[in-house]
Amino acid sequence: xxxxxxxxxxxxxxxxxxxxxxxxxxxxxxxxxxxxxxxxxxxxxxxxxxxxxxxxxxxxxxxxxxxxxxxxxxxxxxxxxxxxxxxxxxxxxxxxxxxxxxxxxxxxxxxxxxxxxxxxxxxxxxxxxxxxxxxxxxxxxxxxxxxxxxxxxxxxxxxxxxxxxxxxxxxxxxxxxxxxxxxxxxxxxxxxxxxxxxxxxxxxxxxxxxxxxxxxxxxxxxxxxx
Amino acid sequence: xxxxxxxxxxxxxxxxxxxxxxxxxxxxxxxxxxxxxxxxxxxxxxxxxxxxxxxxxxxxxxxxxxxxxxxxxxxxxxxxxxxxxxxxxxxxxxxxxxxxxxxxxxxxxxxxxxxxxxxxxxxxxxxxxxxxxxxxxxxxxxxxxxxxxxxxxxxxxxxxxxxxxxxxxxxxxxxxxxxxxxxxxxxxxxxxxxxxxxxxxxxxxxxxxxxxxxxxxxxxxxxxxxxxxxxxxxxxxxxxxxxxxxxxxxxxxxxxxxxxxxxxxxxxxxxxxxxxxxxxxxxxxxxxxxxxxxxxx
Numbered sequence: 164x165x166x167x168x169x170x171x172x173x174x175x176x177x178x179x180x181x182x183x184x185x186x187x188x189x190x191x192x193x194x195x196x197x198x199x200x201x202x203x204x205x206x207x208x209x210x211x212x213x214x215x216x217x218x219x220x221x222x223x224x225x226x227x228x229x230x231x232x233x234x235x236x237x238x239x240x241x242x243x244x245x246x247x248x249x250x251x252x253x254x255x256x257x258x259x260x261x262x263x264x265x266x267x268x269x270x271x272x273x274x275x276x277x278x279x280x281x282x283x284x285x286x287x288x289x290x291x292x293x294x295x296x297x298x299x300x301x302x303x304x305x306x307x308x309x310x311x312x313x314x315x316x317x318x319x320x321x322x323x324x325x326x327x328x329x330x331x332x333x334x335x336x337x338x339x340x341x342x343x344x345x346x347x348x349x350x351x352x353x354x355x356x357x358x359x360x361x362x363x364x365x366x367x368x369x370x371x372x373x374x375x376x377x378x379x380x381x382x383x384x385x386x387x388x389x
Numbered sequence: 390x391x392x393x394x395x396x397x398x399x400x401x402x403x404x405x406x407x408x409x410x411x412x413x414x415x416x417x418x419x420x421x422x423x424x425x426x427x428x429x430x431x432x433x434x435x436x437x438x439x440x441x442x443x444x445x446x447x448x449x450x451x452x453x454x455x456x457x458x459x460x461x462x463x464x465x466x467x468x469x470x471x472x473x474x475x476x477x478x479x480x481x482x483x484x485x486x487x488x489x490x491x492x493x494x495x496x497x498x499x500x501x502x503x504x505x506x507x508x509x510x511x512x513x514x515x516x517x518x519x520x521x522x523x524x525x526x527x528x529x530x531x532x533x534x535x536x537x538x539x540x541x542x543x544x545x546x547x548x549x550x551x552x553x554x555x556x557x558x559x560x561x562x563x564x565x566x567x568x569x570x571x572x573x574x575x576x577x578x579x580x581x582x583x584x585x586x587x588x589x590x591x592x593x594x595x596x597x598x599x600x601x602x603x604x605x606x607x608x609x610x611x612x613x614x615x616x617x618x619x620x621x622x623x624x625x626x627x628x629x630x631x632x633x634x635x636x637x638x639x640x641x642x643x644x645x646x647x648x649x650x651x652x653x654x655x656x657x658x659x660x661x662x663x664x665x666x667x668x669x670x671x672x673x674x675x676x677x678x679x680x681x682x683x684x685x686x
Binding site: 212234235238239240241242244246252254265266268269270271313317 | 394397590591593594595596597598599600601602604
């Protein structure tokens, strides 16, 4: 669950990235966060992952109040999230299996837990036969599937996908979005940040639109004007 | 879920050493150089200290006893001397004037002038050893202040000179150790910073996956620790060689009459322990400091 209450964010250089954003996302929802470049989408993602703090207002993520979260609690909060980036951010020198092990080891998983969980997640994203492949041997769509698998592997309550299809062609983008929709149908809350209008329009989901740091639309499904 | 994966940290630490081989080599070399310089000064200080300790053991002064005291009064005075701070009670010896004369004559057998010297020329005395050479003057003064002590003979200047030399060498050694430790810390920090910079993407991914600061930091600390320990072992053997060479040079030059080095066999355990502790601490601390910046994700 996400709650943003009257969020303002002003960076040190004086840029006002967010101006009084209010947003509530319930467990199990699928939400598109849309808006043009510079609208404040990435700032929201950074707030939700506790990379930055709000200048004013309250941010609550999966029960953690990020306004007064202690430094040692941040890793525990992040373990409730799976994060997917536009540029995949895979470790090139590790295989697919190695990348997923890396993510699991980070939270202290045992070898037994890895052996059990990784094949399941790879099967879920359709990469069951790519465990030993290296990222540079794979297509962009496959690499993003690995990134999704990595986000899923620690069984998070929510996935935040920051422009997950930004580097993909339309067909691969649709595949990825369909995969995210499938994962959401299994109970994982999904927040997808994008500016791809056509893709958003193909899915009948809740769309939150922001522009110049202000929320301009919050409604169910279909077309939006950025 | 396991909270602490020691095997993983050690494996990552080792692999990082080899993936940044040149920097690791440079770091080990610098640690070796710093430890050898630190070790050389420390060994010099230890040797000077050892030499002074020997001198301290031999260090004594004489307190002459008033001729008017009875035997009982002399015994009482002796007890009072033993109770004075910094006087080694077991070392206080009563020497009669007859014994003193005999001792004196031992050095002047060829000189007939002293053979018929009457015993009364000399006084009964106490031979007294001090425990701490630094308090030599105060101790002599305290003994002389006792009623019944007529006079004394003490080489204050020599004792003070020895103490001054020892203090100077010790102070110099500590200053150098401090400077070189800071230099070593700086170098190992830079090595770790470069390693962390090349792995900043991995660190960012780890942090986004929910890694604690400790989980990210430990492999780097292990890497620094291993580099420090490697440097310490190499430095130990080189130091041994240098020490042996200096010992040989002293022997060849005939300087051993003035200055004898302690045998390395007597101190190698202490040297190795100090090197391992210093190298390990420098490595681990340097890495720990260097990684902090990269944890701000």
